[in-house]
Amino acid sequence: MTKQKRFLLAEDLLPRQWYNIAAEMPNKPLPPLNPATKQPVTVDDLSHIFASECAKQELDQTHAWIDIPEEVQERYRFYRSTPLVRAYALEQALGTPAHIYFKNESVNPLGSHKLNSAIPQCYYCRQEGTTNVTTETGAGQWGAALSYAAKSFGLECAVYQVKISMQQKPYRSSIMRTFGATVEGSPSMSTRAGKDIITRDPHHPGSLGTAISEAIELATTTPNCKYTLGSVLNHVALHQTVIGLEAEKQMEMAGEYPDVVIACFGGGSNFGGLAFPFMRHQFQTLNGQCAKGKRIDFIAAEPASCPKLTKGEFRYDFGDSAGYTPLLPMYTLGHDFKPANIHAGGLRYHGAGVIVSQLLKDGFMRGVDIPQLESFESGLLFARTEGIIPAPESCHAIAAAVREAEACKKTGEEKVILFNLSGHGLIDMTAYDSFINGDLINYTPNL
Ligand SMILES: *Cc1c(COP(=O)(O)O)cnc(C)c1O
Numbered sequence: 001m002t003k004q005k006r007f008l009l010a011e012d013l014l015p016r017q018w019y020n021i022a023a024e025m026p027n028k029p030l031p032p033l034n035p036a037t038k039q040p041v042t043v044d045d046l047s048h049i050f051a052s053e054c055a056k057q058e059l060d061q062t063h064a065w066i067d068i069p070e071e072v073q074e075r076y077r078f079y080r081s082t083p084l085v086r087a088y089a090l091e092q093a094l095g096t097p098a099h100i101y102f103k104n105e106s107v108n109p110l111g112s113h114k115l116n117s118a119i120p121q122c123y124y125c126r127q128e129g130t131t132n133v134t135t136e137t138g139a140g141q142w143g144a145a146l147s148y149a150a151k152s153f154g155l156e157c158a159v160y161q162v163k164i165s166m167q168q169k170p171y172r173s174s175i176m177r178t179f180g181a182t183v184e185g186s187p188s189m190s191t192r193a194g195k196d197i198i199t200r201d202p203h204h205p206g207s208l209g210t211a212i213s214e215a216i217e218l219a220t221t222t223p224n225c226k227y228t229l230g231s232v233l234n235h236v237a238l239h240q241t242v243i244g245l246e247a248e249k250q251m252e253m254a255g256e257y258p259d260v261v262i263a264c265f266g267g268g269s270n271f272g273g274l275a276f277p278f279m280r281h282q283f284q285t286l287n288g289q290c291a292k293g294k295r296i297d298f299i300a301a302e303p304a305s306c307p308k309l310t311k312g313e314f315r316y317d318f319g320d321s322a323g324y325t326p327l328l329p330m331y332t333l334g335h336d337f338k339p340a341n342i343h344a345g346g347l348r349y350h351g352a353g354v355i356v357s358q359l360l361k362d363g364f365m366r367g368v369d370i371p372q373l374e375s376f377e378s379g380l381l382f383a384r385t386e387g388i389i390p391a392p393e394s395c396h397a398i399a400a401a402v403r404e405a406e407a408c409k410k411t412g413e414e415k416v417i418l419f420n421l422s423g424h425g426l427i428d429m430t431a432y433d434s435f436i437n438g439d440l441i442n443y444t445p446n447l
Pocket of ligand 1: 112113114141142230231232264265266267268269270271346347391393394422423424
């Protein structure tokens with residue numbers, strides 16, 4: 001047998017439509033509720049804050065396929081299709097009979113999957129006559145992607161970055177400013193919410209909660225300004241399905257079908273992006289069998305310090321710590337949960353998207369929690385074998401893949417493992433320094 005090509009890359013793999021799993025789930029997710037009236041929120045309610053096309057997509061449970069606008073496809077072609085890579089060197093280092101593949105979402109100029117949703121969100125804003133967009137960002141991946149996307153569609157962009165993260169990862173603010181965005185540490189003096197917090201606590205380090213409050217306030221008090229979000233919501237995961245739709249075709253080209261599909265989990269957008277297109281095969285049954293004849297083990301890898309999937313509770317909760325968002329039916333650790341200061345900033349979120357929460361409840365997927373040190377051990381092994389330094393978030397997916405591959409070594413099974421490399425870690429080198437110096441620790445939350 002000839003050795004497979006390592007890279008499977010072809011521009012015409014880019015899908016023309018996103019896959020909306022909400023239309024095909026056996027049990028639909030419960031509706032988000034207006035906290036004041038306890039009534040389901042409407043597209044109109046959401047359109048005050050978000051682009052109305054995004055608001056529509058958020059609540060759409062009928063159309064399984066949604067057209068990707070031509071101009072968005074053009075922007076995607078700047079960096080898509082992304083490579084599907086067989087990790088031969090990692091397999092060899094582990095001595096596993098498993099076949100390990102990864103979808104490389106780190107190859108775009110911003111270095112993470114976040115751009116896949118920043119582009120359509122900015123596109124819809126511009127189409128609807130919006131001139132300004134705003135958002136919050138923690139580690140800065142989302143803020144960086146949004147800053148670039150906004151600039152490319154001629155929009156002004158204002159980002160509230162968690163103050164402590166801004167000090168820890170100064171280069172991410174530089175990237176945002178390079179793309180023309182204004183960046184403020186949150187809490188700031190530029191909003192009512194920020195002033196209130198600073199008045200009470202002059203040295204407040206900021207949190208995603210404070211930054212969300214400031215961004216929403218700016219969006220609701222500024223004409224022609226919309227708020228955007230980089231994770232958690234249904235329309236964000238919808239945009240990310242380009243990952244799984246490409247991977248589906250690429251796996252076919254490789255003559256393989258996955259037994260295990262893995263992604264790291266913050267709010268669920270890169271997990272949903274890779275998993276949902278494969279999961280639709282599990283809903284289509286022929287004579288009681290999955291359409292492709294195989295059950296896939298879907299694994300969401302979360303940090304042990306923020307374990308909403310494995311230790312959270314399924315209930316209605318707020319999406320932010322201040323309680324400004326609609327009530328979302330989801331697995332949550334409580335909106336006042338304060339995650340430990342781990343380096344995987346993108347995974348420090350108390351809740352999970354509503355679609356993923358329903359799928360977990362219905363047994364279509366499972367969560368695993370990965371301690372910080374194990375995530376970096378696996379990330380380092382990946383870097384040293386495959387030559388790519390992974391984002392601290394992505395290290396969690398790698399660690400889960402390594403666990404599966406090691407289990408195959410014991411049983412001799414030749415499982416096909418597919419994971420998402422959600423981003424590279426080149427702006428996170430202080431985290432790697434700390435790990436190599438032995439300064440990192442594991443955190444177990446008191447729940
Ligand atoms: C933001 C981020 C995540 C987590 O977000 P999800 O919505 O769960 O995908 C994971 N990896 C990277 C590189 C990120 O920037």
